[in-house]
Amino acid sequence: MRSAKAIFIKQLQDTFKNRLILIQLIIFPMMAFIMTELVAKVDETIPNSIFVTMFAAMFVGMTPLVMTNSAIAEDREHKSLRFLVMAGVKPYEYLLGIGGFIVLFCSFVSLVFGLIGGFTGVVFVKFVSVLVLGSVASTLLGAIIGILSKNQQAAAALGMPIAMLLAFAPMIANFNNTIEKIADIFYTQQVNVLVNDSSASVTRPFFIIVLNIIVLLILFTLAYKKKGLKS
Amino acid sequence: MIKMTNIVKRFGEQTVLADITFETYTKEIFGLLGPSGAGKTTIINILTNQLSADEGTHSIDATPFETGLMLDEDGLYVRLNCLENLNIFAGIYGISHKKSMEALKRVGLESDAKKAVNTLSRGMRQRLAIARAILHEPKVLFLDEPTSGLDPVTARGIHKLILNLRENGATVFLTTHNMDEAVKICDRVALLHKGKIVEQGIPTEICHRHNAVKTVPDLEAVFIKMTGVGLE
Ligand SMILES: Nc1ncnc2c1ncn2[C@@H]1O[C@H](COP(=O)(O)OP(=O)(O)OP(=O)(O)O)[C@@H](O)[C@H]1O
Numbered sequence A: 001m002r003s004a005k006a007i008f009i010k011q012l013q014d015t016f017k018n019r020l021i022l023i024q025l026i027i028f029p030m031m032a033f034i035m036t037e038l039v040a041k042v043d044e045t046i047p048n049s050i051f052v053t054m055f056a057a058m059f060v061g062m063t064p065l066v067m068t069n070s071a072i073a074e075d076r077e078h079k080s081l082r083f084l085v086m087a088g089v090k091p092y093e094y095l096l097g098i099g100g101f102i103v104l105f106c107s108f109v110s111l112v113f114g115l116i117g118g119f120t121g122v123v124f125v126k127f128v129s130v131l132v133l134g135s136v137a138s139t140l141l142g143a144i145i146g147i148l149s150k151n152q153q154a155a156a157a158l159g160m161p162i163a164m165l166l167a168f169a170p171m172i173a174n175f176n177n178t179i180e181k182i183a184d185i186f187y188t189q190q191v192n193v194l195v196n197d198s199s200a201s202v203t204r205p206f207f208i209i210v211l212n213i214i215v216l217l218i219l220f221t222l223a224y225k226k227k228g229l230k231s
Numbered sequence B: 001m002i003k004m005t006n007i008v009k010r011f012g013e014q015t016v017l018a019d020i021t022f023e024t025y026t027k028e029i030f031g032l033l034g035p036s037g038a039g040k041t042t043i044i045n046i047l048t049n050q051l052s053a054d055e056g057t058h059s060i061d062a063t064p065f066e067t068g069l070m071l072d073e074d075g076l077y078v079r080l081n082c083l084e085n086l087n088i089f090a091g092i093y094g095i096s097h098k099k100s101m102e103a104l105k106r107v108g109l110e111s112d113a114k115k116a117v118n119t120l121s122r123g124m125r126q127r128l129a130i131a132r133a134i135l136h137e138p139k140v141l142f143l144d145e146p147t148s149g150l151d152p153v154t155a156r157g158i159h160k161l162i163l164n165l166r167e168n169g170a171t172v173f174l175t176t177h178n179m180d181e182a183v184k185i186c187d188r189v190a191l192l193h194k195g196k197i198v199e200q201g202i203p204t205e206i207c208h209r210h211n212a213v214k215t216v217p218d219l220e221a222v223f224i225k226m227t228g229v230g231l232e
């Protein structure tokens, strides 16, 4: 457990010194805030929370994924991961440290989204918890991509389109039935359903998101076992 | 302490290590000498289980926690400062953060503790990598070319440090292509050429055996005699 804590602290220190990643974290809530204040609240015909839900869903699909993926790819490329493994750090401890920080940080940003959206009570709790669960899934997917990529460039080349696809599939699904059926099994679609419709049934989307997390967790373990040390 | 028996390693068609056998004793500095491409790093990678050998056996009388490593790539976190880099490992080993500062002192980096790694010179980075390797006072220490690319003064400082580690009971396994370094600090050496050990033993004895003693024992002459090529 102390290894996970040490890696958590490393990730925290590194995030605040990494401008590219900081921008990833700030851009979505900032856009949500600006658009809500300047457009949604001014124009009576559109709901106040529309931009918050839109940018929050994009944030969940992209930011945790890109953060995790680039952190792991960099640790591998610079051979830092090798020293961690040689010091006895286990895969789950490494994941817990890196992913734990990223999930926690993204949970904090999710709270900010909830506040910008002006949600209250049960709706607020539901909104934020869905974003947190989505962040967990995105973090795992980012970890898998990070492990499988040779270097940071490859990680970005692979991670970006996947992140975009996941973040935007729900939007495309609105217009196309086939895509909606496929998108249905992915967590981003379910996050989208839940953040956009506070009256939707929670059980099924929740079940699908958790199932996504379990599958990703298994895939991560396999990827780490196979590629964890090789450069 | 560290033992390799009949190790063979191939990369595709190329046989990088051919029948490597040696043993190091407790509390000695063992030097693996050879030019670039001889297979030194490959031997360390096999000993530390980062690579698997095709044939043969190897063992180390120490747990991973009792082992310290400095490899050919330093793996430091470039945006973090020296102290932060060491504190991560202090956290992993479950030792006091005070040890980080002590390790920095031992390599002469205490006044650079707050400098980010990406602002350090090559020699400073190398010393930081050594500091990380000795942070938890390991029983066995692997140093892959600890002084390569360093100026003589810094290199001498590192020699003193390595001798000091042995005084404190550590077994040091180092690689180098610098013969003078080997004569100066190694208790025993193995000369590696194209994946084969061509000679091994106590440096001065090896030199006497091959009549390669000028004013100081001259391992380079032995190497040239055995292989027909020089080191640089
Ligand atoms: N992963 C690899 N795949 C293929 N060949 C490799 C690999 N690693 C090393 N080699 C080859 O093995 C040989 C020995 O390499 P090694 O890195 O062990 O040499 P070295 O003695 O450490 O050299 P240097 O002093 O330059 O560090 C070289 O010919 C190298 O090209």
Ligand SMILES: [Mg+2]
Pocket (backbone or CB within 6 Å): B040, B041, B042, B072, B144
């Ligand atoms: Mg080498």
